Amino acid sequence: MCSDFLKAESGTELLARLEGRSSLKELEPNLFADEDSPVHGDILEFHGPEGRGKTEMLYHLTARCILPKSEGGLQIEVLFIDTDYHFDMLRLVTVLEHRLSRSSEEAIKLCLGRLFLAYCSSSMQLLLTLHSLEALFCGHPSLCLLIVDSLSAFYWTDRASGGESVALQESTLKKCSQLLERLVTQYRLLLVATTQSLMQKASDPAQGPSSSKLPGDGALDYRAYLCKAWQKAVKHRVIFSRDDQSESSRFLLVSHHLKSNSLKKHTFMIRESGVEFC
Amino acid sequence: MGLLRAGLCPGLTEEIVQLLKGRRIKTVADLAAANLEEVAQKCSLSYKALVALRRVLLAQFSAFPLNGADLYEELKTSTAILSTGIGSLDKLLDAGLYTGEVTEIAGGPGSGKTQVCLCVAANVAHSLQQNVLYVDSNGGMTASRLLQLLQARTQDEEKQAGALRRIQVAHAFDIFRMLDMLQDLRGAMAQQATASSGAVKVVIVDSVTAVVAPLLGGQQREGLALMMQLARELKILARDLGVAVVVTNHLTRDRDGRRFKPALGRSWSFVPSTRILLDVLEGAGTLGSSQRTVCLTKSPRQPTGLQEVIDIGTLGTEKQSPELPAEQT
Numbered sequence: 001m002c003s004d005f006l007k008a009e010s011g012t013e014l015l016a017r018l019e020g021r022s023s024l025k026e027l028e029p030n031l032f033a034d035e036d037s038p039v040h041g042d043i044l045e046f047h048g049p050e051g052r053g054k055t056e057m058l059y060h061l062t063a064r065c066i067l068p069k070s071e072g073g074l075q076i077e078v079l080f081i082d083t084d085y086h087f088d089m090l091r092l093v094t095v096l097e098h099r100l101s102r103s104s105e106e107a108i109k110l111c112l113g114r115l116f117l118a119y120c121s122s123s124m125q126l127l128l129t130l131h132s133l134e135a136l137f138c139g140h141p142s143l144c145l146l147i148v149d150s151l152s153a154f155y156w157t158d159r160a161s162g163g164e165s166v167a168l169q170e171s172t173l174k175k176c177s178q179l180l181e182r183l184v185t186q187y188r189l190l191l192v193a194t195t196q197s198l199m200q201k202a203s204d205p206a207q208g209p210s211s212s213k214l215p216g217d218g219a220l221d222y223r224a225y226l227c228k229a230w231q232k233a234v235k236h237r238v239i240f241s242r243d244d245q246s247e248s249s250r251f252l253l254v255s256h257h258l259k260s261n262s263l264k265k266h267t268f269m270i271r272e273s274g275v276e277f278c
Numbered sequence: 279m280g281l282l283r284a285g286l287c288p289g290l291t292e293e294i295v296q297l298l299k300g301r302r303i304k305t306v307a308d309l310a311a312a313n314l315e316e317v318a319q320k321c322s323l324s325y326k327a328l329v330a331l332r333r334v335l336l337a338q339f340s341a342f343p344l345n346g347a348d349l350y351e352e353l354k355t356s357t358a359i360l361s362t363g364i365g366s367l368d369k370l371l372d373a374g375l376y377t378g379e380v381t382e383i384a385g386g387p388g389s390g391k392t393q394v395c396l397c398v399a400a401n402v403a404h405s406l407q408q409n410v411l412y413v414d415s416n417g418g419m420t421a422s423r424l425l426q427l428l429q430a431r432t433q434d435e436e437k438q439a440g441a442l443r444r445i446q447v448a449h450a451f452d453i454f455r456m457l458d459m460l461q462d463l464r465g466a467m468a469q470q471a472t473a474s475s476g477a478v479k480v481v482i483v484d485s486v487t488a489v490v491a492p493l494l495g496g497q498q499r500e501g502l503a504l505m506m507q508l509a510r511e512l513k514i515l516a517r518d519l520g521v522a523v524v525v526t527n528h529l530t531r532d533r534d535g536r537r538f539k540p541a542l543g544r545s546w547s548f549v550p551s552t553r554i555l556l557d558v559l560e561g562a563g564t565l566g567s568s569q570r571t572v573c574l575t576k577s578p579r580q581p582t583g584l585q586e587v588i589d590i591g592t593l594g595t596e597k598q599s600p601e602l603p604a605e606q607t
Contacts, residue, residue, distance in 0.1 A: 050547045051576050066346075079343060085513040088551065088578050089346070089353050108350070115346030121510065124280060124307065129340040131310035136343060153506075156545060160503030175307065198545050200533070249581065270581075 024144060024190055026074065027064060030277050031057075031238055033257040033264035040144070040188035043181070043233050047222055048240030049197040053251040053270060055086065057240070058147055060275040061192065063095045065145050066114040071100055077114045077143040079136065083126060083153040087117065098273030116143075123154040123172040130179045137187040146184065150194040151176075152226060170227035177229040199223045234258060243267065250278065280306035280339055287334045289327065297321040306335045353378070356520045360408070360480060363401025364394070364593060366586035370554060370574045375522040377479065379578075380512050380549060384527040384540040385556030390570045390590035391526040392418040394556070395482045397593040398524060400427040404441035408479035412447045413459065415488040419447060427593065446478070453489045453504055460511045467519050478521060483512070485526040487541050494543065502545060509549040525550065551578045559587060568592070 067073025120126040162169025243250040284292040318325035450456035493501030553576035559569040568591030
């Protein structure tokens with residue numbers, strides 16, 4: 001269906017598409033353990049318990065994208081899919097106000113005009129929404145960032161409604177993961193999805209069969225519980241935690257590039273203006 | 279959801295449903311993922327008709343992306359901040375309870391959760407003149423205490439009666455009753471005209487632990503699914519109907535048995551956007567002291583760790599912030 005759109009693309013549209021999609025390199029280098037990232041078609045997973053800065057990081061990335069180039073942004077469009085009514089518009093506006101050199105209602109509205117929001121209330125609705133997005137991606141060549149917050153929101157509901165078969169319980173999320181992978185590759189997007197840390201960390205790292213082990217670092221606080229299709233699709237996993245020891249509230253993120261198995265750590269703080277790396 | 283049947287959308291006849299079933303396309307998702315050219319060939323149906331059908335069904339069942347600027351305009355006019363009536367608590371909450379959000383009050387037994395809820399109800403009903411729904415699930419709500427709080431605010435019996443009329447109390451001792459109640463409220467509010475004077479502005483659920491805790495534990499997945507359904511109902515109420523939702527939660531011991539944490543586990547911890555912890559003031563002396571500490575442990579706009587002291591014995595009589603109508607951001 002969309003091949004018709006692509007064939008009819010004009011020269012300016014083509015340039016806009018290529019230009020827009022090449023500027024993701026400056027998005028936030030601190031999030032990537034790999035030198036070459038982010039590339040289009042990359043899939044990032046933000047993982048961690050509540051209150052560890054995942055949502056703030058999403059606002060940081062969103063602000064970075066929708067701010068105009070004159071204010072240090074990338075001037076590209078973002079689609080934010082909210083699955084648990086978590087998105088706080090007023091907080092995003094506060095972050096934007098702090099980052100604009102001259103903040104005015106006009107400027108804010110201009111930035112927000114580059115943001116699209118979709119609210120999904122079930123995994124089936126998420127799947128159907130993803131199917132219907134092709135038109136949006138075709139019509140908005142400067143839409144480069146797709147955020148899903150969070151992918152694990154329907155986990156318990158799906159598990160209870162799938163009967164006894166784990167495959168049936170996971171089937172909708174599996175289809176969502178596969179579709180996300182296809183959309184991201186086809187339309188050259190960057191996907192950032194958050195998954196909540198719903199399971200307790202295995203008390204003995206050696207026992208947990210799915211806790212990931214990394215060279216010289218002990219076990220990261222990550223227990224895989226979502227479907228295998230998603231585990232395979234993720235290229236970078238960023239694990240958020242909090243430095244409880246220090247007086248000032250510092251947050252820690254560990255970025256793990258799965259293919260090359262490389263790690264990178266960063267600390268950041270959350271201020272009124274959003275995320276600030278230390 | 280989304281099983282294909284005749285009449286689901288214009289153009290979907292029984293004949294088409296049967297033909298699609300023959301190609302193992304039974305749901306809307308199957309149709310969305312199918313290769314329509316192939317299906318049109320094999321079923322001898324019009325390709326154009328199938329594409330149109332798919333478009334209509336997707337439009338019906340998927341979420342439509344909204345523009346951020348439009349959403350912001352809407353939120354600016356519909357969000358309100360409601361003062362709790364307790365000055366130091368308002369400071370922690372950044373002026374008060376925000377509509378569109380779920381705020382959790384966690385604390386051990388006797389920490390004052392119900393007292394704070396009653397004070398909020400009294401303040402919203404009397405000073406802010408807005409309607410309140412108080413859902414009581416553990417029998418801690420007493421009308422006499424509510425009257426006491428109102429009497430401390432005004433001597434005028436007419437005003438006291440007026441405020442009491444604005445507070446609707448409902449009892450729900452199990453989760454199904456609570457879910458029904460919230461769905462009924464949603465239905466009733468959706469039918470009323472916008473900005474009608476009868477609209478509920480605050481919904482207090484005291485406590486959510488009482489109805490959810492019995493469902494958790496063991497290997498049952500249904501319990502967690504029901505809890506998440508309740509969470510969703512509360513959030514939809516807050517977001518779509520512009521209500522400030524307040525829930526109370528108990529505390530349980532940490533895994534290593536040393537510290538206390540809010541009950542209901544990790545999955546619930548993601549639900550409220552703001553959480554305050556009530557605790558008895560350390561070294562407060564004799565039993566029965568009414569001093570409590572309030573600590574902000576989760577907030578979308580304030581740094582966590584802020585702490586204040588309140589006196590639950592004098593909640594009704596302390597120096598109040600002056601009577602304000604509901605503030606608009």
